[in-house]
Amino acid sequence: MEKEKITNSEISDLGVEDLDTIVLFSRVANGLLKHKVMDKQQILAELEALIAGPEPYALKRGGKFKNLAQKVLELRQQGQLIKPQRPINELKKEIADFPVYGIEHIEAGALNQMRTAIQLPIAVAGALMPDAHQGYGLPIGGVLATTANTIIPYAVGVDIACRMCLSIFELPAHTVDDKTDDLKSILLKNTHFGMGSESKWHDDDSLFEKPDWKATKQIRTLRDKAYKQLGTSGTGNHFVEWGELTVQGGALEGVPAGNYLALLSHSGSRGFGAGIASYYSDLAMKKTKLPPEAKHLAWLDLDSNEGQEYWIAMNLAGDYASANHHEIHNKIAKAMQLQPLLRIENHHNFAWQEKLANGTPVMVHRKGATPAGNGVLGIIPGSMSTPGFVVRGKGNAQSINSASHGAGRLMSRNAAFKTIKRDLVTAELLEKKITLVGADLDEAPMVYKNIHAVMEAQHDLVDVLAKFQPRIVRMADAKERPED
Incomplete structure (x- = not known):
């Protein structure tokens, strides 16, 4: 059985053009893969994040990618910029209306988080429940419907299916x-x-x-x-x-x-849900x-x-x-x-494939909200x-x-x-x-x-x-x- 490998073309697809840098990336990446430090999917995501911003990345990762980060910085100083292939997804300029139940009971932080969520380019509809309070990403008590083929792990939550x-x-x-x-x-x-x-x-x-x-x-x-x-x-x-x-x-x-x-x-x-959510x-x-x-x-x-x-x-x-x-x-x-x-039972902190009243198929995220x-x-x-x-x-x-x-x-x-x-x-x-x-x-x-x-x-x-x-x-x- 052929061993899994990260190819030069896969590294090149991340935006690396300099041949020496591709070789360096390949050596580090395949070393991590060989010793099972990370899986292939995670390594490629880590490399892409490094390309997007090597300075804080190298500091946070305890030196695993230090040499790569230094190489990226050197190339940038020489004017050979490595451009990440994934551009920033801009938020919608307009904030769509969404119902807020019991607004007198809801803190400003939760409202602001919901306004940000409804501006996502994939957002279709949203609602805020009366128990809402500030969380990570989507507020606790937030309901967000996105396009049917998208799912937001943090809008599901850390304790999946609580x-x-x-x-x-x-x-x-x-x-x-x-x-x-x-x-x-x-x-x-x-x-x-x-x-x-x-x-x-x-x-x-x-x-x-x-x-x-x-x-x-x-x-x-x-x-x-x-x-x-x-x-x-x-x-x-x-x-x-x-x-x-x-x-x-x-x-x-x-x-x-x-x-x-x-x-x-x-x-x-x-711990199972927490591990999945974190990854x-x-x-x-x-x-x-x-x-x-x-x-x-x-x-x-x-x-x-x-x-x-x-x-x-x-x-x-x-x-x-x-x-x-x-x-x-x-x-x-x-x-x-x-x-x-x-x-009787029900869960929250989950995402369901549903349809809105007008028939639009969506992915409904209920983070601390009951179906x-x-x-x-x-x-x-x-x-x-x-x-x-x-x-x-x-x-x-x-x-x-x-x-x-x-x-x-x-x-x-x-x-x-x-x-x-x-x-x-x-x-x-x-x-x-x-x-x-x-x-x-x-x-x-x-x-x-x-x-x-x-x-x-x-x-x-x-x-x-x-x-x-x-x-x-x-x-x-x-x-x-x-x-x-």
Whole structure:
């Protein structure tokens, strides 16, 4: 079998014309390839980035490309400029209108990020949900429809396919008071939190029989980590909690009106999703050049190898995130010796191929936004002491069939540590009869917007079917670095 190689013509295609420089680039590139420091696709992207700007590049890369960067600088000083083949994609001059739900609840930074996103040359439509706050590239709570063959890794997010999952049990809500210690014990025995947390055993690992786990080098590299972390919940705002669910008459099929014990979880695709997001976000920013204010919104074309690889990996991360929640819920259900009456789930931080109301095919990125197509069920949580809601989408075309994914942060984590008083949090939890395991001040109820105001701002987007009140909440230990 012939060994993979980076050819002189491939280096020349990057914009290198000087023969000695081509030979130098080839020697370094193929050395990295031979010793498996990087794969071919990444090396070519790295070389292209070097050509675009060698000074900061060489400093950031710890010397791997130092000689190449120096050569590029020498050629430029001699007037032999190496021009990158990929020009900067200019933003649209006009800022298209987009709906903003609950604008009085949204910070200026999030609005500005959405305005930048809607100026992308590939942008078709956008919307901002009432829980929106500033993030990287697309704001959290931002919905962006782009041309159908483009996808933006940073508009999907770092925690790909982060999702909600709710299991409703045929037990009265007061079980959470009658059996507090037992329910807390079951939670502790069957959940795992933390950056490197792993499961000791799996209830169902059949997902790993899918051939997609062999589809790309990046997926293969992360497979073992994904397997070990199946059934774990990460850090930051991720949680697994028992609570009281109040269901309206006829709202949920198979669940009569009443008050039930329910289990709610929030987490995503763990280290697998984070690894995929990091690799392809970096690659997109090297392949698609944008002005500085929009650099994190770099996209991949689905008709390219990189775009297809990311699409496969993103969808696999969606399946994995769902299986991750099922693992947690199934273990707890078995410990309860009960099967849930109903399980509801939805994910955010994802991209879907959809059509706008006028029939235009688009790629819809929902970064911290819940799918809310007509009749689609979803879950919108509040905070550790405030209610969450089971909702049914109304299929609002203006919002691009979307709703908020939660209450949304009112302040940053740093601000929370500086301003929130621990005794006030303790008093709040005591008043609401909340048993808390883990978490710190950066996840205190006070750091989140008023969930009732957020829900009122999106009454045109969803109908409320049931209310979930948290009672026994488990999150990562305070020492853990947030990864949400």
